[in-house]
Amino acid sequence: MLMEQATTVRKEWSSVCDSVIHEKPKFIKRTRDRMWFSNLETMEEILNAYKFTAEKYMEDDGSVTLSLNEIDLIENGEDEQKAKMALGKAILEYSADYYNDYAFYSHSPNRKGHIPYIFKALIMDSPERIGESIQCHDGKN
Template sequence: MLTVNATDVRKDFSNIIDQAVHQRPLFIKRSKDYLCLSNLATIESILSIYHFTAETELEQDGSYTITSNEMDLVENGNTEEEACEKLAESILEYAQEYYEEYSLWSKAPNRKKHIPYVLKAIILSDVKQIAEEIQKDVEQG
């Protein structure tokens, strides 16, 4: 792997940041640790293959229940749009909580697969944008 030593990063920090932001992601080695330094546009591009998907069910009372396929989140609303917006709010709230406790949740076997979705939600950081990203399949209840 093409890496830059952490010592060299410290010596020329501003230039390294400029390279990572304007040229290409950089891989940095510190002892036995490896990390990637990149701008958010590149991360967004990497995460573009990940989509929030959900199953929407029309309930007998006329309300809609929407269930995330990627995370254990379920919401209900009077309309499909309301349910979707509530799910988007839950996704963003979950992502923020996950990120705050990243060292715990990223190691949990049943939550590790949430990482790309958590990062995508945090980068989007807007309920309306997240709601627009949710791809729904509707089931009749």
């Protein structure tokens, strides 16, 4: 792989940053550690393959409950749009909590698979954008 040495990156930090932003991501090696350095647009493009999907349940009172498939989150709203906005907010809040305690969450076997969704939500950085992106499918009551 095309690894750049961390000492070189450190010495040429400004030009490396410019290169990553305007040209392409970089692979960096420091002793045994290997890293990837990219801009957020590239990461967002990579994460486009990950979709938020939810099962939709119509409640007896006419409200809508959405159960997110990728992360164990459930929200209810007067209608599907309000439930999606509530779920978008819950996803972003969970993502912030996950990121703030990344060492714990990312090593938990039942939460490790959340990583791409966490970064997708953090990059989107908008409960409205996240909510609008949720694809709903009818669940079985």
